[in-house]
Amino acid sequence: MFDIKWIRENAEAFDKALVTRGAEASSERLIALDDERIAHVQKLQEAQQRRNSASKEIGKAKGAGDEEKAQALMAEVAELKSFVQTGEAKGKELQEALNEALAALPNIPLEGVPVGEDEEDNILLHSWGDVPSFDFEPKEHYDLGEALGGMDFETAAKLSGSRFVVLRSKLARLERAIGQFMLDLHVNEHGYEEVCVPTLVRSEAMFGTAQLPKFAEDSFHTDDDRWLIPTSEVPLTNLVRESILDADVLPLRFSALSQCFRSEAGSAGRDTRGMLRQHQFSKVEMVSVTDEDNSVAEQERMLGCAEKVLQLLKIPYRVMTLCTGDMGFGARRTFDIEAWLPGQHAYREISSVSTCGDFQARRMNARYRVTGEKAVKYVHTLNGSGVAVGRCLIAVMENYQTEDGSIVIPEVLRPYMGGLEVISTK
Known part of the structure; x- marks a missing residue:
């Protein structure tokens, strides 16, 4: 705003x-x-x-x-x-x-953001890791998961309809392990405060982070005028709504592992198989609240925190600077991290890291005051996936698959899996 x-x-x-x-x-x-x-x-x-x-x-x-x-x-x-x-x-x-x-107006871009219409105009910032080569044709995650007996879309459809999944046994534990690993990393090494947030919020909270009114159809609405959160960015950012913070406490850094819900209203026919585009998924979110002078540097820091997840998992990725036409409504600049998926022979988005300037703060009336000064200023807010847990599970499965369909557990996840090294088809 x-x-x-x-x-x-x-x-x-x-x-x-x-x-x-x-x-x-x-x-x-x-x-x-x-x-x-x-x-x-x-x-x-x-x-x-x-x-x-x-x-x-x-x-x-x-x-x-x-x-x-x-x-x-x-x-x-x-x-x-x-x-x-x-x-x-x-x-x-x-x-x-x-x-x-x-x-109703989108945020305006930072200077230097590439001007373009869609994802074809995004610019490669850098890449990390070598794309793996296999002595066999790598499979997509849903073929691997169904063969392992741990990924059940048919039963999920009976329970809830399309774009849901039931994970079972070791794959269910692997998804939980990924989320716990990422949350521990951001809290213990990156200095984020762990927060457990509601998954139902009022309309005011959705408006504050610019999900409303423009994107109402993309979210699930309850009969008592609450919304299932499309991302924990919503409750985390709104922690500072209608407040005046002391500048000395900034930056504030929050992280949460939560369930997220999206109607995927505009994605008919896209990624209909598998877990890439679900109505319900888990995600580790990072939110920062800064003063006006440090938000650009904070975005670079946040990007590094998200990249560290994939580096420790040893999953190849690339970082794209989104063009003006592909950025989210509230963003001034966005970096997308795209993980390599061997089954698709393609990079797919696994994280977005955005700085919003004071755009959300004006909608939330979130401000700060420098000690000794009367004037108040609007805070700057940032958000980033650190990262999407379901998509990270996909990336692990496809990059660590073996010819017989087993999944090797990345070393950093083995302590969370009770020492298990392989999820085997046997």
């Missing part, structure tokens, strides 16, 4: 940035809305001032015995009172119209 004063002062740059995001230039429309609101507020203030002065004149007229004037003034006051009452309602409507227009 944006500050209309800033838009007035930077109208041309604002419009150019919006166009790179695939949105229309909007400064003229927004300023016109604000002009209308300001003019109405001025009329209200003038009416209130006149009502106050006319009220005082009534007493003077009566004291002077001028009943005719007193009656005229009383009629004027009554009319002004009615105008003010209806005018206050209209003022709220004008403010809400401006807020809705501002809330």
Whole structure:
């Protein structure tokens, strides 16, 4: 969300940035809305001032015995009172119209973000690890999982419909091990505070992180006006909503392992087999809250934390800088980490790391104050997958598969698996 004063002062740059995001230039429309609101507020203030002065004149007229004037003034006051009452309602409507227009606009990119339309225009930042070679044709994760008897899509469909899975036995434990390993890494080595968050949140929380109103159809909504979280970014970031933090406590760094829920409304026909695109999945999330001067550096740090997961698992990956047309609605810059999946012979996204500037903070009214200063500023917020657990399970299975369909357990996960080294087909 944006500050209309800033838009007035930077109208041309604002419009150019919006166009790179695939949105229309909007400064003229927004300023016109604000002009209308300001003019109405001025009329209200003038009416209130006149009502106050006319009220005082009534007493003077009566004291002077001028009943005719007193009656005229009383009629004027009554009319002004009615105008003010209806005018206050209209003022709220004008403010809400401006807020809705501002809330519908995507964040503007940082300088240097590549301009483009879609994923074809993303730019390779760097890559890590060697793509493995096999003496056999590697299988996709669902073929491996079903052959092992630990990945059951048919039963899941009976329970819940498509895009769900039942994991059993050692594969269920492997997914749990991956999530626990990642959470321990971020808490013990990367300095994040572990947080256990609700998976149901109010609409205000979804609005704060910009899931609402634009992406309502992408999430699951309950009958009592709550939302199943599409990512724990929502509750973690909203931990600082409607607060003024002391600058000395920044940065705040939170991490959570949670279940996430997405309707996948816009993905009909995409990745219909397997676990790549599920309605329910687990993910380790990282959220940082910083001052305005350190958010760019914090994003680089967060990216390194997510990369460390795959480095320790020895899974090849590449990092892409997303172009303006492929970034998320609330992001100013996003790095995607794509893990190599031998079964698909392709890199697939496993983590997104984004800085949002003060875009979310304005929606949440989350601010900070430097000690000794009166002024408050909006915090900057960042989020990143550290990483998606289900997709990491896929990457482990496909990169560590053997010719007979067994899965070798990466060394860093073996302590979480009770020392198990191989999930065997035997």
